[in-house]
Amino acid sequence: MIGSFMHTTIVMMTPILLAALGGLFTDLSGMLNIGLEGMMLMSAFVSVYVANATGSLLIGVLAGVVSASLLAAIMAVFSLNLKANVFVVGLATNLMAAGMTVFLSGWLVGTRGTIVFHEAPRLSRIDVPLLGDIPVIGRMLTGYSVMDFLAIGLTVACFFVIFKTSYGYHLRSVGRDYKTAESVGISIYRHRFAAFIISGVFAGLGGAALSLPLRAFVGGMTGGRGWIALVAVVLGRGNPFGVLIASLIFGAASAVSNTLQAVTDIPPKLLLAVPFVVTLVAMIIHAVRRHDSLEQQ
Amino acid sequence: MRKTLISLMTVAIALAVGVLAIALTSSSPREALKYFFTGPFLNAYFFGNMITRAIPLILTGLAASIAFSASAFNLGLEGQVYFGAIAGTLLGLTMGSVPVWLTCVTIMIVSFAVGGGIAAISGYLKAKWKVNELISSLLVSYTLINIGDALLEGPFRDPRAGLAASSYMDSAIRFPRILMPSNLHAGLFLVLAIAVFVFLAIRFSRLGYEIRITGSNISFGAYAGIHVRKVVILAMAISGALAGLAGMVDVLGVHGRVIRGFSSGYGWNGIAVALIARRNPILVIPAALFFAFLTSGAEVSSFFTDMSPEIARIIQASIFYLVTAEGLLTFLKKRREATS
Amino acid sequence: MINGKDVSKESTRQRREAGLAYIPEDRIALGTSASASITDNIIVDRYFKSDFSKAGWIRYSFAMTHCRELIHRFDIRSPSVLFPVGLLSGGNIQKVILAREFTSDPSILVVCEPTWGLDVRSIRFVYDRINEMKTKGAGVLLVSSNLDEILTLADRILVMCGGRVVASLANDRALARREIGEYMMGIACQPEFEEVEMSNRHA
Structure with a gap:
C-alpha cells in the first residue's frame, strides 16, 4: 500500500518535475514563463500522435519536444524581440495550444473527445532486479518508465549545469542583476532566448511523459500541471533539488487524490481540487516565511 | 493614430492566420470563409446569438480591465464567473415567496459579492505577503471550478436533467428576450450601462484615480500617500465581482439554470478582450463583439461546412499574441527599410 | 517629529498631512507617474480634499484650473495640463514635482538632488523656489552630492x-x-x- 502510493507519487511527479526544470531556466534568467501549461499540452498531443504514426517512441518524444520548443521560440520572439508583455504572451501560448490541439485532433484524427492511440508503442517499465523484492518499499524503488528515470537524471544534470558551469553562472547573473551582467558583456537577449528554448524542451518532455504512458490524448489533459510546475519553480528557490522536492509534494498530492478516488466515495471532482489546494497552501506558506524573514532583517 | 494602426494590424494579421488555416484544412474553403464572415449576419437568430455571446464577455472584459489598470493580474476570472453564477442560482432556487424583482436583484448582488470575495482573497494575499496574484487567483479558480463541477454533479444536480445541471429557476426571474428567436436578452442594456459607468468611474472617481495611479507606478502611489495595498485588494475585488455578475447575467438571460462548464472560456476571452481594448472600458464593448463574431462565425461555418469551430480559438490566440507586441510596428518598419 | 507631533508610526498620507513634503532623487521611478497627466501628477497629494472631490468623484474642472495656475506659476512648459508627464523634458518633470511638493504648505521639506541633470535656467528656478520656502519659514533638509549647491543654499x-x-x-x-x-x-x-x-x- 505505502509502496504503491509512493510509486504513484513518483509517476505523478514526473511531468510536473520536467516542466518545472524548464521553468527554472526561464526563472533564473529573470522571466516568469506562464506558457509552460500550453507547451506541455502541445507536446502531449504531438508526441503521442507521432509515436502512433511512426511506431517509434523516440521520434514521438522528439516531435513533442520540437512542438513545445516551437511555442517557446514564438514566446521568446514576441516577448524579447517585439517587446510584448511576457505574461500576455504566456497566456497566448496556453490559449493557442488549447485551441490548436483540439483543432489538430479534429482534423487529423477526426474526433475531439478522448483519443486512444492503439498503435502507439508502450512505454515499458524498467524493473531493476532485486530492488523489487524488498518488502514495503520495493514497489517504490522500481518499475518506473524511462521518463521517470529521465526526470531524476535531468534534475542532477540541471544542478550541475546551473551551479558548475560558466553558462549557469552567466544565466544566474542575468536573472539576478541584468544591468550588471550586461555591463560585463553577458548578452541578456541570448541568455533569455536560450532559457525559453530550454524551458520548451523540458515542458515538451513533461507533456510526452503525460500522454505516452496512457497512450491517449484528451483536450486540456495537462489540467493545470504547467501552473503547478510554475509554483514548484518558485518554491524551489532557484535550485533543481528544491524544485524536485516541491514537485514531489505536488506529486504526492495528486497521488492522494488518485488513491482516494479509488477507495472512497468522495466525489472525484472534489478530489481533483486537492492538488491545487495543496499548491496554493504551499505557495502561501512560502510567501509568509519569506515575508517574515525579510521583516526580521 | 499609431495605436489604432497597431490594433487594426493585429486584427488583420490574426484574421489572415485564420483564413490560412481554413484554406489549408477545409475541403470547401470558399464556402467555409463565406459563412465564417457573413454567417453571424445571415438572420436574426445568428445575429442575436452573436450579441448574446458578447454580453458576458463585456463584463469579464471590464473585470480584466479594472484589475490590469491597477497592475494586478486577475487570472482567476474563469472560477469567479462560474462560482458567482452557481452561488446566485442556488440562492435563486431556494428563495421562496418573495417578489420576483427582489429575487432577481438579490441573486445578482450575491453573485457580485461571491465573485468579488473570491478575487479579494488573491488581492489580500498579494497585499499582505506578496503572494503572486497571477498564480494564486489561477489556483483558486482551478480549485473552485472542480468544486463547482462536483456540486453540479452531486448535491445540486437536477435528476430530471440529461446533463449535470441545476434545476431551472422560476422563469419569471429571467431577463426578457428582445430578439426572437435568438437568445438575445435585456441583460444587454444592464451590461452596456455598467460599461459606461466603469468608464466614468475609472476616469473621474476617486477610487478610479487611485487605481490608475497605483497601476501606472505603484512606488509613486505609495510615496504620494495612496494606500496602495488597499487599492490593489479593491481592484481585484471589483474585478472578481464583475466576473461573478457575468456568470449570473448569462444564467438569467440564456440558460435559466447553471450547467456544468457553461462559462468555460468566458474568463480567458475576457482577458483578451481587455487587452485588445487596451483597458479602455468603452472599447471593451466593440472588442467583445469582435470576439463574439469570431466564435459565432466559426460556429455557423462549421454548421454549414466541414470547417472546425476551433478556428475561432486559433484566431483569438493569434490576437492574444499580437496585441501587446509593442515593437511590432517598429519591427515591420525596419524590415521595410531593410528590404527597400 | 513634525510640529511637535510624533509621526514615525503614521501612514504616508498622515505624515504628509502633518506638513511633510519630499522631493525624491529619482523623478521618474518615485516622483511622478510618467504615463499619467500633469494634472493627475499634481493632485496626487490633494485629490481627496473637499475642494478636489465630492461624493467619491474628483472635480476635474477645479483640479485643472488649479493645475493651470501652478503650471503658470512654476513655469512648466507643456502643451496642456493633460499632457503625460513622461513626455516632458527633465527640467519640466522636476518643476511638476516642485509644483506639487512646494504648494502643499509644508513645514518640513526633504529635498534630494533637486538639480541633478537640469539646465542652468531650471537650476536657478529651483534655487529661487527653495529660498522662497526658507523665507516662508519651512525647514528644508537638502540632501545633495553637489557641493556648490549646498554652499549656495x-x-x-x-x-x-x-x-x-x-x-x-x-x-x-x-x-x-x-x-x-x-x-x-x-x-x-x-x-x-x-x-x-x-x-x-x-x-
Whole structure:
C-alpha cells in the first residue's frame, strides 16, 4: 500500500518535475514563463500522435519536444524581440495550444473527445532486479518508465549545469542583476532566448511523459500541471533539488487524490481540487516565511 | 493614430492566420470563409446569438480591465464567473415567496459579492505577503471550478436533467428576450450601462484615480500617500465581482439554470478582450463583439461546412499574441527599410 | 517629529498631512507617474480634499484650473495640463514635482538632488523656489552630492562619510571647500560626532 502510493507519487511527479526544470531556466534568467501549461499540452498531443504514426517512441518524444520548443521560440520572439508583455504572451501560448490541439485532433484524427492511440508503442517499465523484492518499499524503488528515470537524471544534470558551469553562472547573473551582467558583456537577449528554448524542451518532455504512458490524448489533459510546475519553480528557490522536492509534494498530492478516488466515495471532482489546494497552501506558506524573514532583517 | 494602426494590424494579421488555416484544412474553403464572415449576419437568430455571446464577455472584459489598470493580474476570472453564477442560482432556487424583482436583484448582488470575495482573497494575499496574484487567483479558480463541477454533479444536480445541471429557476426571474428567436436578452442594456459607468468611474472617481495611479507606478502611489495595498485588494475585488455578475447575467438571460462548464472560456476571452481594448472600458464593448463574431462565425461555418469551430480559438490566440507586441510596428518598419 | 507631533508610526498620507513634503532623487521611478497627466501628477497629494472631490468623484474642472495656475506659476512648459508627464523634458518633470511638493504648505521639506541633470535656467528656478520656502519659514533638509549647491543654499551643513555624520558646520563665508572635503573623505572628524550615528546634511 505505502509502496504503491509512493510509486504513484513518483509517476505523478514526473511531468510536473520536467516542466518545472524548464521553468527554472526561464526563472533564473529573470522571466516568469506562464506558457509552460500550453507547451506541455502541445507536446502531449504531438508526441503521442507521432509515436502512433511512426511506431517509434523516440521520434514521438522528439516531435513533442520540437512542438513545445516551437511555442517557446514564438514566446521568446514576441516577448524579447517585439517587446510584448511576457505574461500576455504566456497566456497566448496556453490559449493557442488549447485551441490548436483540439483543432489538430479534429482534423487529423477526426474526433475531439478522448483519443486512444492503439498503435502507439508502450512505454515499458524498467524493473531493476532485486530492488523489487524488498518488502514495503520495493514497489517504490522500481518499475518506473524511462521518463521517470529521465526526470531524476535531468534534475542532477540541471544542478550541475546551473551551479558548475560558466553558462549557469552567466544565466544566474542575468536573472539576478541584468544591468550588471550586461555591463560585463553577458548578452541578456541570448541568455533569455536560450532559457525559453530550454524551458520548451523540458515542458515538451513533461507533456510526452503525460500522454505516452496512457497512450491517449484528451483536450486540456495537462489540467493545470504547467501552473503547478510554475509554483514548484518558485518554491524551489532557484535550485533543481528544491524544485524536485516541491514537485514531489505536488506529486504526492495528486497521488492522494488518485488513491482516494479509488477507495472512497468522495466525489472525484472534489478530489481533483486537492492538488491545487495543496499548491496554493504551499505557495502561501512560502510567501509568509519569506515575508517574515525579510521583516526580521 | 499609431495605436489604432497597431490594433487594426493585429486584427488583420490574426484574421489572415485564420483564413490560412481554413484554406489549408477545409475541403470547401470558399464556402467555409463565406459563412465564417457573413454567417453571424445571415438572420436574426445568428445575429442575436452573436450579441448574446458578447454580453458576458463585456463584463469579464471590464473585470480584466479594472484589475490590469491597477497592475494586478486577475487570472482567476474563469472560477469567479462560474462560482458567482452557481452561488446566485442556488440562492435563486431556494428563495421562496418573495417578489420576483427582489429575487432577481438579490441573486445578482450575491453573485457580485461571491465573485468579488473570491478575487479579494488573491488581492489580500498579494497585499499582505506578496503572494503572486497571477498564480494564486489561477489556483483558486482551478480549485473552485472542480468544486463547482462536483456540486453540479452531486448535491445540486437536477435528476430530471440529461446533463449535470441545476434545476431551472422560476422563469419569471429571467431577463426578457428582445430578439426572437435568438437568445438575445435585456441583460444587454444592464451590461452596456455598467460599461459606461466603469468608464466614468475609472476616469473621474476617486477610487478610479487611485487605481490608475497605483497601476501606472505603484512606488509613486505609495510615496504620494495612496494606500496602495488597499487599492490593489479593491481592484481585484471589483474585478472578481464583475466576473461573478457575468456568470449570473448569462444564467438569467440564456440558460435559466447553471450547467456544468457553461462559462468555460468566458474568463480567458475576457482577458483578451481587455487587452485588445487596451483597458479602455468603452472599447471593451466593440472588442467583445469582435470576439463574439469570431466564435459565432466559426460556429455557423462549421454548421454549414466541414470547417472546425476551433478556428475561432486559433484566431483569438493569434490576437492574444499580437496585441501587446509593442515593437511590432517598429519591427515591420525596419524590415521595410531593410528590404527597400 | 513634525510640529511637535510624533509621526514615525503614521501612514504616508498622515505624515504628509502633518506638513511633510519630499522631493525624491529619482523623478521618474518615485516622483511622478510618467504615463499619467500633469494634472493627475499634481493632485496626487490633494485629490481627496473637499475642494478636489465630492461624493467619491474628483472635480476635474477645479483640479485643472488649479493645475493651470501652478503650471503658470512654476513655469512648466507643456502643451496642456493633460499632457503625460513622461513626455516632458527633465527640467519640466522636476518643476511638476516642485509644483506639487512646494504648494502643499509644508513645514518640513526633504529635498534630494533637486538639480541633478537640469539646465542652468531650471537650476536657478529651483534655487529661487527653495529660498522662497526658507523665507516662508519651512525647514528644508537638502540632501545633495553637489557641493556648490549646498554652499549656495545651506545655513548649516552636516557632512556625512561612510554612512554617518562626521561634522556639523555653519555655512558662513569663511567656510572653505577644502575643510568640507577633508570631512567628506573621512580624513577629519569632529570629536562630538565620533560615536553618533545620524543622518544628512542640513540646510
